[in-house]
Amino acid sequence: MDALAGLLDGLRARGAFLLRTIVEPPWCLRIQDEAPLTVVALVRGHVWIVPDDGAPVLLGPGDVAVVRGPEPYLVADDPATAPQAVIHPGQVCRTPSGEHLADVMSLGVRTWGSSADGSTVLLTGTYQFESEVGQRLLAALPGLLVQPVDSWDCSLVSMLAEEIVKDEPGQEAVLDRLLDLLLIAILRTWFARPETTAPAWYRAHIDPTVGQALRLLHNNPAHPWTVATLADAVGVSRAALARRFTALVGEPPMTFLTGWRLAMAADLLREPDTTIGAVARRVGYGSSFALSAAFKRERGVSPQEYRAGAA
Numbered sequence: 641m642d643a644l645a646g647l648l649d650g651l652r653a654r655g656a657f658l659l660r661t662i663v664e665p666p667w668c669l670r671i672q673d674e675a676p677l678t679v680v681a682l683v684r685g686h687v688w689i690v691p692d693d694g695a696p697v698l699l700g701p702g703d704v705a706v707v708r709g710p711e712p713y714l715v716a717d718d719p720a721t722a723p724q725a726v727i728h729p730g731q732v733c734r735t736p737s738g739e740h741l742a743d744v745m746s747l748g749v750r751t752w753g754s755s756a757d758g759s760t761v762l763l764t765g766t767y768q769f770e771s772e773v774g775q776r777l778l779a780a781l782p783g784l785l786v787q788p789v790d791s792w793d794c795s796l797v798s799m800l801a802e803e804i805v806k807d808e809p810g811q812e813a814v815l816d817r818l819l820d821l822l823l824i825a826i827l828r829t830w831f832a833r834p835e836t837t838a839p840a841w842y843r844a845h846i847d848p849t850v851g852q853a854l855r856l857l858h859n860n861p862a863h864p865w866t867v868a869t870l871a872d873a874v875g876v877s878r879a880a881l882a883r884r885f886t887a888l889v890g891e892p893p894m895t896f897l898t899g900w901r902l903a904m905a906a907d908l909l910r911e912p913d914t915t916i917g918a919v920a921r922r923v924g925y926g927s928s929f930a931l932s933a934a935f936k937r938e939r940g941v942s943p944q945e946y947r948a949g950a951a
Contacts, residue, residue: 657731657766658815660804662753664760668716670723671707673731676778677767678707679823680715681797685760690714691784702789704797704826708781717760731766749807763800765819776903777827780839787826796822844888849874853885853893861901862924867893897924902938905931909947916943 660683661669671678680689681704689705690696692712696719699705707713714723725741726734733741733752745752800818803811831838845851852874857865870893871881885893901923908919920931928943935943 656816656819657764657768658750658800658804658819659731659764660751660801661762661764662747662751662755662758662760663717664755664758665717666721667754667760668714668718668721668723668725670712670714670726670736672712672729673727673766674710674729675766675768676709676774677781677823678709679765679819679826680705680707681763681765681800681822683761683763683797683801685758685762686717687760687762688714688716688719689784690716690719694783697784697786699786700789702797704787704789704822706781706785706787706823706826708778708783711783713784715762749805751805761801763797763804765800765815765822767819776841780842781827785826785830787829792825792829794822794825796825840888840890844885847884847888849876849881850885850888853881854889854896857893857897857900861897861904862922864924865894865897898934898938901925902935905935905943906939906946909943912947919943 657675680687680699682699682701684701686701687699688696689699689707690713691707697705716723723736725745726736728734733745735741742752745754747753747756796818800815800822803814803818806814830836831842841854845854853870856863856870856873863869867882868878871878874881876884882892885896889896891899905919905923905925908914908922909916916928916931920926920928923931925931925934932942932944935941935946939946941949
């Protein structure tokens with residue numbers, strides 16, 4: 641598992657909210673659902689995305705945008721159009737004055753809007769679950785990034801457009817995986833742009849020594865790693881690995897490993913039937929006491945307190 645795969649695994653779609661919207665100008669939606677991450681793909685027409693604290697961005701057919709929450713934003717035919725609907729947490733849709741709109745504007749399976757033959761068609765995929773592991777990925781992203789249609793060759797938008805309106809057995813799993821594939825393709829292309837300041841952990845992955853060390857830590861965090869054993873596994877001296885890893889990743893190998901283990905532990909603690917001892921073993925701590933001490937030292941709360949707060 642590489643660094644991007646490991647972080648995306650923490651933000652994997654699980655029953656993501658997916659919707660096809662068909663509208664005719666003038667139209668404007670205010671999105672204040674507080675979702676951690678949303679993918680917007682334009683099939684037909686044009687769309688403006690207007691962050692509350694940023695410049696408006698225009699999307700054309702085939703363009704895809706990734707919006708990092710939880711800050712609100714507008715999606716509209718024109719930045720000057722007043723909101724006609726507000727999307728609240730839980731994807732509750734109301735008019736600005738508070739009336740429900742979900743049933744009024746339903747146009748069929750996962751389809752919503754003002755006109756079945758409207759000139760604008762967009763697809764929205766919203767990640768509902770914000771994991772601790774995924775935080776490392778979210779922290780690396782801008783509030784809004786756009787992948788123009790002419791900057792890549794990707795058929796996933798058309799595939800998602802075909803599948804989003806189907807109501808067949810297992811369709812939710814199909815849509816989750818398509819949304820994940822689309823997000824991975826976007827981020828991989830975006831990180832590879834010369835003008836993009838990719839995060840240190842992503843840039844370090846291409847280094848033959850540090851990249852291999854990162855893969856080992858991601859793939860087997862429960863192993864009793866030390867700088868010496870990690871250096872031996874990648875075929876360099878302890879000092880050389882420590883120096884190069886810290887220079888490229890921005891923190892020493894064992895500090896990185898601790899952060900990775902505790903992020904995984906935090907996600908596992910959200911599973912109510914998993915014991916703290918089992919979590920400790922899965923992430924490389926010899927006992928629940930050892931995990932509790934490390935968790936409280938880094939996060940200020942015990943695993944039990946974290947689990948209670950997450951619930």
